[in-house]
Amino acid sequence: MSGARSFLKLEIGRVIRDKVALIYLVIFPALGLLAYGTLFMNRVGRDYPVALVDRDADYGSRLVGHYLESCPELEVVSIVRTEEEARGEMARGRIMAAIVLPASLESDLKSRRPVRVDVLVDARNLVNANFIMTAMQKSLGFGQAGIKFLIYKKLAPAAEARKMVQPLRFRSRALGNPTVDYSFFILTGVLIMILQQCLLVGSAVGVAGEAERGALAGTVAEAGGALRYLLRRQLVYTACQGPVLLVILGGYCWILRMPSANLLPLILFLVLFLEAVIAFSQAFGALFRSRQALLQSALFFSMPAFFLGGYTWPIEDMSPALRPLAAVLPTTPILNAWTTLTAIPDSFRWLGGAYLHQALLAVLYFGLSWMVLRTVIRRGAGKKASA
Amino acid sequence: MKDFLSLARSEARACLGSPAFLVLLLAVPVALNVLFGAIFLPARTARALPFAVWDQDGSRDSRQLVRFIRSNPAFDLRYVLADQEEGRKLLSQRKIRGFMIIPAGFSRKIARRETADVVVFEDFTFLLPGRTLMKNLYKVESWYQKDRLEDSFKDRGLMASAGEFLANPATLNFRPLYNPSLEYTSFMLPGVLLAVLFQMMTLLGATSCFMNAAAYRGRSRASFLAVKTAVLFGLFLIPFALTYGAFFPLFGLPQGSAPAMILAFSVFSLASIGMGLAVAALAGDRALGTSLILIVGAVGFTFSGYTWPMFLFPAAWKTIAYVSPLTPFLEETVKIIYGTGFPVQVWKMAAQALAYLGLALAAVNIKRLAGGRT
Numbered sequence: 067m068s069g070a071r072s073f074l075k076l077e078i079g080r081v082i083r084d085k086v087a088l089i090y091l092v093i094f095p096a097l098g099l100l101a102y103g104t105l106f107m108n109r110v111g112r113d114y115p116v117a118l119v120d121r122d123a124d125y126g127s128r129l130v131g132h133y134l135e136s137c138p139e140l141e142v143v144s145i146v147r148t149e150e151e152a153r154g155e156m157a158r159g160r161i162m163a164a165i166v167l168p169a170s171l172e173s174d175l176k177s178r179r180p181v182r183v184d185v186l187v188d189a190r191n192l193v194n195a196n197f198i199m200t201a202m203q204k205s206l207g208f209g210q211a212g213i214k215f216l217i218y219k220k221l222a223p224a225a226e227a228r229k230m231v232q233p234l235r236f237r238s239r240a241l242g243n244p245t246v247d248y249s250f251f252i253l254t255g256v257l258i259m260i261l262q263q264c265l266l267v268g269s270a271v272g273v274a275g276e277a278e279r280g281a282l283a284g285t286v287a288e289a290g291g292a293l294r295y296l297l298r299r300q301l302v303y304t305a306c307q308g309p310v311l312l313v314i315l316g317g318y319c320w321i322l323r324m325p326s327a328n329l330l331p332l333i334l335f336l337v338l339f340l341e342a343v344i345a346f347s348q349a350f351g352a353l354f355r356s357r358q359a360l361l362q363s364a365l366f367f368s369m370p371a372f373f374l375g376g377y378t379w380p381i382e383d384m385s386p387a388l389r390p391l392a393a394v395l396p397t398t399p400i401l402n403a404w405t406t407l408t409a410i411p412d413s414f415r416w417l418g419g420a421y422l423h424q425a426l427l428a429v430l431y432f433g434l435s436w437m438v439l440r441t442v443i444r445r446g447a448g449k450k451a452s453a
Numbered sequence: 454m455k456d457f458l459s460l461a462r463s464e465a466r467a468c469l470g471s472p473a474f475l476v477l478l479l480a481v482p483v484a485l486n487v488l489f490g491a492i493f494l495p496a497r498t499a500r501a502l503p504f505a506v507w508d509q510d511g512s513r514d515s516r517q518l519v520r521f522i523r524s525n526p527a528f529d530l531r532y533v534l535a536d537q538e539e540g541r542k543l544l545s546q547r548k549i550r551g552f553m554i555i556p557a558g559f560s561r562k563i564a565r566r567e568t569a570d571v572v573v574f575e576d577f578t579f580l581l582p583g584r585t586l587m588k589n590l591y592k593v594e595s596w597y598q599k600d601r602l603e604d605s606f607k608d609r610g611l612m613a614s615a616g617e618f619l620a621n622p623a624t625l626n627f628r629p630l631y632n633p634s635l636e637y638t639s640f641m642l643p644g645v646l647l648a649v650l651f652q653m654m655t656l657l658g659a660t661s662c663f664m665n666a667a668a669y670r671g672r673s674r675a676s677f678l679a680v681k682t683a684v685l686f687g688l689f690l691i692p693f694a695l696t697y698g699a700f701f702p703l704f705g706l707p708q709g710s711a712p713a714m715i716l717a718f719s720v721f722s723l724a725s726i727g728m729g730l731a732v733a734a735l736a737g738d739r740a741l742g743t744s745l746i747l748i749v750g751a752v753g754f755t756f757s758g759y760t761w762p763m764f765l766f767p768a769a770w771k772t773i774a775y776v777s778p779l780t781p782f783l784e785e786t787v788k789i790i791y792g793t794g795f796p797v798q799v800w801k802m803a804a805q806a807l808a809y810l811g812l813a814l815a816a817v818n819i820k821r822l823a824g825g826r827t
Contacts, residue, residue, distance in 0.1 A: 369751075416542040
């Protein structure tokens with residue numbers, strides 16, 4: 067017992083003294099939270115610059131301008147006369163969309179000729195295009211419905227006219243993220259990836275560093291075998307990183323004001339995630355004989371893991387061959403469970419499968435790290451003996 | 454000149470003789486191109502999102518609505534629910550992306566020409582599925598509206614031409630420019646693949662700072678930098694040619710003007726090499742240098758404004774974002790590949806390249822690098 071305690075003390079001291087590990091385990095997660103928190107502080111897309119191509123310059127076109135201005139997502143930054151001028155503004159990067167009103171908007175409507183309002187949207191960036199089109203649909207679609215209602219009122223009583231305009235109404239309940247908060251969505255994903263990446267590198271550099279110094283076999287023997295060595299390291303990193311994760315979670319919930327339903331079940335999930343990533347990092351670290359090679363490989367891990375986790379692009383739209391790969395990544399269960407846990411009250415009751423998945427990954431990677439470490443040490447000993 | 458060429462030969466041999474360098478230069482970009490292709494290519498827009506329905510009405514009209522939903526490629530109607538709790542459970546487990554409750558009395562309202570409400574729960578914790586479902590439900594709504602109006606006008610004995618105007622007095626016609634079918638793949642994949650090149654180039658720039666340094670003993674820092682930059686620049690054209698020249702057309706991604714793209718990439722490549730060399734030279738330590746590059750590479754894509762618009766960044770971040778060569782490169786790339794005809798400005802990247810190479814020149818200490826401090 068005292069041996070284990072002294073090992074733990076020694077390991078914790080080593081983590082604190084190892085600058086690279088310390089930077090990854092403490093400084094980068096905290097900086098990442100602050101940096102990304104401030105980056106997405108606007109939470110939803112607002113004030114997208116748009117132009118109004120007003121060839122009519124009459125009552126109707128002013129009303130359209132008014133509708134657009136009333137929408138917080140849009141800001142009419144210029145009013146021009148031709149579509150070419152609007153495209154020129156777009157080329158200069160001054161606007162992201164333009165509403166082209168026909169030259170005879172009001173007279174056409176009065177003489178019962180259908181009018182078509184073109185909306186040019188710069189769709190190179192789909193996040194922006196989606197925000198803009200949704201906002202346009204809301205603001206101008208409202209006006210469109212108003213025009214219909216005004217016309218139908220002449221054909222039928224007001225109550226009936228309303229029913230004519232709207233025979234079917236989908237009452238949308240945006241479950242989990244009712245304000246369609248972009249920062250909640252993206253910040254959560256990015257934060258999970260930062261935690262994963264920092265923990266992966268911070269923990270794996272220790273194993274790779276020992277291999278680099280040629281001290282790995284000695285340290286493992288000193289600990290009483292590969293299994294004990296790994297168990298103790300697992301414990302050390304849980305002890306070091308647990309409080310950091312709690313502070314990050316606190317910052318996420320209270321400083322960044324993210325939803326915090328099911329806080330205790332979320333902490334339990336985070337612990338399982340922590341164990342899975344530590345176990346994964348031990349297996350990963352044991353594969354390298356230098357810290358440099360490990361760091362180089364780690365660079366190309368986080369982005370594929372993020373996209374494979376199905377966070378930004380639905381997993382059901384990926385190649386089916388990738389699903390098993392996605393399932394064995396330590397971030398996939400938490401990427402899929404975190405937003406549900408934090409945003410939908412009592413949802414933890416239904417997430418037993420996700421908890422089990424995360425726990426199984428922890429066990430799987432622990433077993434894998436044990437196998438890899440034993441192989442590495444056996445091979446090292448074989449080489450020494452043959453030398 | 455002779456000296457430069459012999460140094461360049463020795464540098465190229467050192468790079469190509471290192472298996473780790475070759476893996477990062479060729480294998481990693483190819484593998485990641487294939488992987489990202491497998492992620493984004495099977496469906497270019499979100500579709501077949503698993504969906505469920507709870508039909509409390511069980512009438513001909515409600516079944517017709519279900520058929521409508523089923524015929525829309527955005528929906529994959531997988532479950533028939535018995536209650537709302539089951540829907541919430543399936544949604545929490547991500548087995549479905551949304552569900553719909555058709556209330557009892559739905560058909561009665563349709564028959565009486567009243568407004569029939571249908572409640573839809575959409576998964577907005579992940580934005581894309583929620584948005585896709587909502588957009589496609591609007592289409593169903595407008596079909597019902599058109600149908601209802603046609604009936605109403607017929608009842609009132611209105612002529613077909615008048616009915617046409619009354620059904621659509623004002624149409625909002627969205628014209629998405631440069632990505633007209635609003636393909637998520639065409640939007641995301643080019644950025645991701647170019648971000649991989651950026652990560653690879655800065656990393657190899659930093660790594661090469663410590664490689665073959667002994668060959669430069671007694672040479673000036675300028676020649677150290679010039680040779681390394683020239684060799685890396687030449688080598689980086691290979692993964693670029695693979696990505697832009699082979700994988701872009703293979704994946705059906707827009708390419709735009711190749712000369713403009715090659716010019717932009719060349720300047721970007723110099724800036725990335727300069728950044729890698731400068732960071733490594735300042736760190737003076739392989740592990741620390743690589744760690745710093747790891748951070749820049751990991752955050753570069755998010756901070757480039759590729760997904761979240763730059764004008765929404767807080768003021769300080771707008772400046773900091775331009776520390777990374779990826780930011781101006783992606784800004785110019787989306788002008789080129791979509792064939793916008795917008796003026797391409799390479800001066801920002803050129804300024805970055807000069808600044809980073811200047812910084813590297815000031816920071817390089819050949820003696821220390823050749824000493825092999827790791």
